[in-house]
Amino acid sequence: MSSGPEGIVRDQPTEMPSEGGPLLEYRGAVPPAPAWFQDAVATPYESDSVAVNGAQVRYQRWGQRGKPGLLLVHGNGAHAHWWDFIAPYFAEHYNVAALTFSGMGESDWRETYDMATFSAEQMAVAEDAGLFDAEVKPIIVAHSFGGFVTLxxxxxxxxxFTGxxxxxxxxxxxxxxHRGPPRSGRPNxxxxxxASALGRFRLAPPQLCENYYAMDYIARWSLKKQDDGWTWKFxxxxxxxxxxxxxxGDMLKAAKCRIAIIRGEESDLMPNDVGDYMRKLLGHQVPFISIPHARHHVMLDQPLAFVSALRTLLAEWDHSEPHRSI
Structure with missing residues (x-):
């Protein structure tokens, strides 16, 4: 579905069409994955949680405390493990943390949810993971719904924050x-x-993704076993x-730090007119990077190109000053 006025984009659905998803053909087996991916997801990390307004918010951390902080933020219905094959590429130079918002992944559920609380969860994880301990301010990298929380x-x-x-x-x-998310609240x-659960997994908004190994990895982390079978965690x-x-839009303009925008060049949610509007709001003074052959789920479609673009951006920020007043 497309984003609503509150910036909701569902990155993991509760239901699949009757024909199933792209992982169905593997019948529960793990799809073949390149060596770089296997090495990345095998990289050790610390798991922890922090209490935020009565809920335990889970997060993972890579790298050494005291180094510049980097907070990775997932989309709607997703979880921190979407970053497991991205974060290790930054762990040498950064203290990297990836959080899981309440109501998603392995974090606690709440009675009600709002953007201010999700934002508080970002701040609490950044504090608890030591992202503010370095001499330089941390940076947030946020995908999809997580980007709206970050605003x-x-x-x-x-x-x-640096940016x-x-x-x-x-x-x-x-x-x-604009269209918002469905509010039916049907049980998962x-x-x-x-195998049956994995076979029903797909990305949403619907898109092709040739990297089935990445989809399978996040799908397995999206499920939990209970007495009567397997179901989604969110x-x-x-x-x-x-x-x-x-x-x-007002929050985008009100940001008190540097901003950069990355999009999938083939994303249905970020066509040229949307990108142009966002650049106009920011006075055309911020980096705007399109990842070729990537759709909305940029880090799944073109993970290494995404890593390369992000590394280049962060290196440039490390040696330059903002071009606009903030």
Whole structure:
């Protein structure tokens, strides 16, 4: 589905069409993966959690405390493990943390959800993981729905960060129609076995992704076993108890730190007119990077190209000053 006025993009669905998803053909087997991917996901990391407004928020951490902080933020319905094959490429030079928002992945569920609380979770994980311990301020890299949470953080706490990298989070122009997420809150389906559950996994909004090994990896981390079978970890009632923000454009302009935008060049959510509108809001003074042959799920479609672009951007920020007043 497309993003709504509150910037909701569902990155993992609760239900699949009857024909199943692209992992169905593997019947529960792990798809072949390149050596770089296997090495990346085998990289050790620390797992921890921090309490935020009564819920335990899980996160992972790579690298050495005291180095510059880098916070990686997932999209709607996703979790921190979407970054397991990206984070190791930054662990040599950064203290890297990836959080899982409440109601998603292995973090606790809440009675109600709102953007201010999600933003508080970002700040709490950054504090608990030691991202503010270095002499330089940390950086946030956020995909999809996580980018909209990061805009809230940037408007409220941006002076504590060097910058924010917004990855395929579309701030739509006023004339572009908006649709929010479904608010039905149907319970997550329970599958008899892991293979059946994996076979129903797909990306949303729907898109092709040739890297089945990456999809399989995040799908396995998206599921949990219970007495009667396997089901998704995320809270299906999040959006029935959600208080949205309706002014992402204002928050984009209000950020108190540097901003860069990365999009998939073939993303249905970030076509040229949306990108042009966002650049206009920012005075055409920020980096705007398109990853070739990538759709909305940039780090799944072109993971190494994404790593290369992000490394280049962060290196440039390390040796330059912002080109606009912030």
């Amino acid at each position: 809230v953080t940037g408007a409220e706490h941006g002076d504590r 924010m990298v917004i990855v395929d989070s579309p701030v739509n122009p006023p004339e572009r129609p 389906r329970v599958y008899d076995d892991l 809270d299906p009632s999040i959006w029935t108890h959600f208080e949205p923000n309706d002014a992402p």
